[in-house]
Amino acid sequence: MPKRIGTRVGQSGCRSISRIGYVLYAVGIVLLVAVLVHGKVVSGSRRWFDLGAFHLPPSEPMKVLTLIALSKYIHDTPSLDGRTLRHILVPLFLAGLPVLLVAAQPDLGTALIIGLISATVVIIARLRMKTLGGIVVAGALAIAPLWEYALHDYQRNRVLAFINPALDPATPWQPRQAMNAVGSGRFIGKVTGLLPVVGVTLPLISYGGSSALTVMLALGLVMNVSVRRFAY
Numbered sequence: 001m002p003k004r005i006g007t008r009v010g011q012s013g014c015r016s017i018s019r020i021g022y023v024l025y026a027v028g029i030v031l032l033v034a035v036l037v038h039g040k041v042v043s044g045s046r047r048w049f050d051l052g053a054f055h056l057p058p059s060e061p062m063k064v065l066t067l068i069a070l071s072k073y074i075h076d077t078p079s080l081d082g083r084t085l086r087h088i089l090v091p092l093f094l095a096g097l098p099v100l101l102v103a104a105q106p107d108l109g110t111a112l113i114i115g116l117i118s119a120t121v122v123i124i125a126r127l128r129m130k131t132l133g134g135i136v137v138a139g140a141l142a143i144a145p146l147w148e149y150a151l152h153d154y155q156r157n158r159v160l161a162f163i164n165p166a167l168d169p170a171t172p173w174q175p176r177q178a179m180n181a182v183g184s185g186r187f188i189g190k191v192t193g194l195l196p197v198v199g200v201t202l203p204l205i206s207y208g209g210s211s212a213l214t215v216m217l218a219l220g221l222v223m224n225v226s227v228r229r230f231a232y
Contacts, residue, residue, distance in 0.1 A: 014224055018072050025069035025094070031058035032101040039105075047105045059102045059110045060210040064217045066114055067121065069094050074125045082128040085135075091122050108155050 031049075035058050039046040048055035070091055079087055095118030103111040123132065147156065 017068065017221070017224070018075065021068045021072035024065050028058060028062045028065040029097060029101070032062060032098060034058075036101065036104060045105050045107065047107055055210075057107075057110075057210050059098075059105070059107055059114075060214040061217065062098050062102070063110070063114055063117060063214055064221065066095060066098050067117055067218075068221075070118060070121045074121065079126055082126045082131075083122075084128055084131050088122055088127070088131070091118070091125075094118070095122075103150070106152060106155070108151070108158075 035049060036046055038049070040048045040050040040055065042048065047057045047059060049058070073090055073094065077087070095115065099111045099115050099118075102114060151159075
């Protein structure tokens, strides 16, 4: 099913998807709010809708829906002289809202992924270097309060285990396996060793229907743009 959906997206017109970009984004936000109220609680996290045969985490498709909304806004508001802070207030809102809602579940890994995707889109959209520098400084200043008040204890432990696995031998099992894999030259170990272990799936390799659906949607969009990049 995910493969069929990805193929269907790849065959759709770019402008057709763009026209409903904000609608799709709004639907995703509504689902993120709804899962915080009515979602199934597993190990203290409320991330999934229990649909009987399978569980649906709305945070997974929200990765793609946020990308679509950001791309639509940037496309509709061109800036030939480079974008300043004033130009990215709306993109910051579009990215920040799902990041906060996903982090509240809590799901640090997916929140980080959405934030990184959004930051990449904004940076390559003619962002002025002065503005980029200001954002980097603001982000650096925000690290301490976020570490103290926004992260749960187990999330801090994951980051600390990534920085120094010797601090607690019982915590960093996955980082140690990643380092062993890197030492033996295995590709997957190199991938998993890049960031703290936060439950992020490896595209096209990790098991999970919702993850596969998101990856296929993203690949469908890429194929769509690739096929039609000279059509407009």
